[in-house]
Amino acid sequence: MKRGVALEDVLDAFSMEEDVSTQTLERYLRVYPQYVEALSDLFHELNLVRFEAEATSDAEVKAAFQDFETDAVGDRGQDEESLFSKDSIKRAAKNLGVSRAFLAGFRDRLVIAATVPPRILKQLAKALGQSEKTLETYLRGEASIGTAVAFKSDGQPRPPDQISFEAYLKSFPDEADQLARLMDSDGRD
Structure with missing residues (x-):
């Protein structure tokens, strides 16, 4: 019997055991x-x-995660759903000559x-293959956080404060030259 070990340490060690079986419990009970x-x-x-985890089927997990994503995304229209899809961001980044990370700030509505x-x-x-009005309407929405970030959060996740385009651009100094070229062009290719 070990008397000098704190209860919390014993419980931590027990919970970290690879095999939490009755044999493991009996061993711990003999020692403590x-x-x-x-x-x-x-x-x-x-x-x-x-x-409980074993009883939950894959279908239940998928349905719950889909409900979570629906709640996180909100009631956006179909155009907004596809506006910043993975493929559209990839294509737009290539066409504009900017990084996908730069475009993600627009997707997450970080820019005013x-x-x-x-x-x-x-x-x-x-x-992005969208109208200016659709994009502008989307950007006027509230800032959001990605589903993965929300899912990993320990507390209630809050979206970051929105910032001006100029302030956002300072976060991406490598994009400045390309964006200056885009501003100088008239939008025709």
Whole structure:
């Protein structure tokens, strides 16, 4: 029997065991009899979680995740759904000569729409295969966070504050020259 080990340390060690079986519980109870009740409670809790996880089918997980994504995306129209799809961002980045990370800020509505120069807005809409009005309407929405970020968050995730186009551009110094060229062009290829 080990008396000098704290309950929390024993419970941590037990919960980290690869095999949380009755044999493991019995071994811990022999070594730490003073923690019988706490170890038994933890054993049952860990097994309950494991059994619940095994009982959940793949279909239930997929349905729950789809519901989560729907809630995270909100009630945007179909045009807005496809506006910043993975493929459209990739194509637009190539056509504009900017990085996908740069375009992701527009997807996440980090840039205040009214501060985007009209020529950039026009070029971006064209590269995305959308009308300027559709893009502008989308950008005027609230800033959002990606589903993966929201899913990984420990607390209530909040979208970042929106910033001006000029401030956003400072985050991407490598894009400045290309964007200056886009501003100088008239949008025709």
